[in-house]
Amino acid sequence: MPLKFLTDEQVEHFLERGHVTLRGCFPREVAREWTNRAFVRLGYDRNDAATWQEKRIHMPSLEHVDVKEFAPAVWDAACDLLGGEERIQQPYRWGDGFICNLGIGADRAWEPPSAQVKGWHKDGDFFCHFLDSPEQGLLTLVLWTDIAPQGGGTFVACDSVPVVARFLAEHPEGVRPNEFDFKELVGQCHDFIEATGEAGDVVLLHPYVLHATSQNHGGLARLITNPPIHLREPMNFNRADATDFSLVERAVLRGLGVEKLDFVPTAPRERIVPERVKKQQGVIDAEKARLAAAGVA
Numbered sequence: 001m002p003l004k005f006l007t008d009e010q011v012e013h014f015l016e017r018g019h020v021t022l023r024g025c026f027p028r029e030v031a032r033e034w035t036n037r038a039f040v041r042l043g044y045d046r047n048d049a050a051t052w053q054e055k056r057i058h059m060p061s062l063e064h065v066d067v068k069e070f071a072p073a074v075w076d077a078a079c080d081l082l083g084g085e086e087r088i089q090q091p092y093r094w095g096d097g098f099i100c101n102l103g104i105g106a107d108r109a110w111e112p113p114s115a116q117v118k119g120w121h122k123d124g125d126f127f128c129h130f131l132d133s134p135e136q137g138l139l140t141l142v143l144w145t146d147i148a149p150q151g152g153g154t155f156v157a158c159d160s161v162p163v164v165a166r167f168l169a170e171h172p173e174g175v176r177p178n179e180f181d182f183k184e185l186v187g188q189c190h191d192f193i194e195a196t197g198e199a200g201d202v203v204l205l206h207p208y209v210l211h212a213t214s215q216n217h218g219g220l221a222r223l224i225t226n227p228p229i230h231l232r233e234p235m236n237f238n239r240a241d242a243t244d245f246s247l248v249e250r251a252v253l254r255g256l257g258v259e260k261l262d263f264v265p266t267a268p269r270e271r272i273v274p275e276r277v278k279k280q281q282g283v284i285d286a287e288k289a290r291l292a293a294a295g296v297a
């Protein structure tokens with residue numbers, strides 16, 4: 001499949017280590033505006049860490065942008081990874097549902113990324129997982145603030161794609177989000193990094209990549225988003241022409257050590273409403289009231 005954006009080096013990096021990092025995808029000034037607004041929504045003073053009561057917050061999304069216009073390089077790279085724009089459900093939008101790490105574990109000694117750290121998971125708390133699931137075509141980390149080492153950068157297990165691929169291939173009946181034994185899965189991984197960078201950077205990851213929240217020892221607020229990108233159809237590991245496999249599909253086949261696979265789910269696909277979303281409904285009104293009081297709404 002001809003690519004329009006990624007270099008051969010980026011392609012190989014994605015296939016071997018499950019991610020590509022794209023720098024400077026949107027202006028830092030825009031990131032600053034969005035994150036300033038987040039602090040108004042939270043009712044916290046950005047410049048006074050003493051007001052940051054909750055250290056871990058997953059905000060709801062109030063506003064959305066179309067990625068094609070907002071961060072065109074990300075759109076182009078996503079098309080390359082997923083096998084072309086016609087395979088992606090559009091519009092592909094990002095929201096302001098920030099995941100804030102305002103000093104998680106700042107009171108504990110720094111633990112580098114390893115299988116012993118708690119909280120490893122595969123994203124997708126809103127569907128039952130199959131090897132070919134279309135609900136989460138890619139995992140995305142959008143950096144809305146600068147993230148220095150030990151400053152809250154998400155931990156990534158770069159060699160987790162083959163591990164998760166084997167597990168899902170063994171479970172054609174599907175795996176519900178709470179049924180994964182992530183501790184056992186991440187125990188098979190050895191290549192760990194911290195996703196650091198600057199506001200405006202974006203990491204596109206294979207949807208199977210295991211990752212975990214890190215501690216934030218930097219004293220600065222860390223805000224990211226994790227928007228999913230949906231495929232129009234489930235992945236297909238049995239395409240007639242091998243050049244039609246997307247890079248995401250190729251990474252799975254490489255992980256399983258096969259050229260092709262006739263994967264057929266044996267149970268219906270299922271959507272799940274996560275507790276996270278149920279809780280967020282109540283938060284939206286409070287955030288809107290704070291924006292209105294600040295004259296920002």
Ligand SMILES: O=C(O)CCC(=O)C(=O)O
Nearest residue numbers: 099123153154212213214
């Ligand atoms: O906070 C982070 O660094 C990661 C968050 C995450 O992976 C999630 O909310 O699914």
Ligand SMILES: [Fe+2]
Nearest residue numbers: 122123211226
């Ligand atoms: Fe996650």
